[in-house]
Amino acid sequence: MSNSESSLEAYAKKRDFDKTPEPGPAREETRKRRFVVQEHHASHLHWDLRLEMEGVLKSWAVPKGPPEEPGIRRLAVQTEDHPVDYIDFEGEIEEGQYGAGTVVIWDRGTYDLSERDEKKLVFTLYGERLQGGYVLVHTRNDEWLLFKRK
Ligand code: MN
Numbered sequence: 001m002s003n004s005e006s007s008l009e010a011y012a013k014k015r016d017f018d019k020t021p022e023p024g025p026a027r028e029e030t031r032k033r034r035f036v037v038q039e040h041h042a043s044h045l046h047w048d049l050r051l052e053m054e055g056v057l058k059s060w061a062v063p064k065g066p067p068e069e070p071g072i073r074r075l076a077v078q079t080e081d082h083p084v085d086y087i088d089f090e091g092e093i094e095e096g097q098y099g100a101g102t103v104v105i106w107d108r109g110t111y112d113l114s115e116r117d118e119k120k121l122v123f124t125l126y127g128e129r130l131q132g133g134y135v136l137v138h139t140r141n142d143e144w145l146l147f148k149r150k
Contacts, residue, residue, distance in 0.1 A: 023085035
């Protein structure tokens with residue numbers, strides 16, 4: 001992962017910021033690690049888990065939503081980095097635009113990162129709904145598995 005400017009290229013290319021209410025890329029240094037889960041009623045309902053990291057939001061689309069109990073493994077497809085301002089985004093993305101549909105914040109809070117390498121992230125969420133230890137494990141391509149620790 002390089003600097004946050006270039007890692008937002010994919011995000012910016014897909015959107016017309018004159019037409020979408022979503023935030024454009026902006027560099028922002030942040031002190032506190034935050035996360036958000038956005039319920040996204042796009043062509044297929046999914047939940048977007050975003051972790052603030054390196055000045056961007058590392059993002060995964062979770063088709064069945066993040067597990068709230070241990071013992072459940074959920075597919076999490078990594079998507080393009082999003083700008084940190086996206087952490088507050090809720091609204092309607094117009095039809096014809098990328099990701100068209102309604103976005104609502106399903107959970108938000110802070111997190112601690114305890115382990116990180118290319119294949120694994122171990123973190124603790126302090127959200128309103130999601131709390132406790134979580135693991136993201138890379139399986140193949142853009143696919144990861146998300147589960148809650150016992
Ligand atoms: Mn989405």
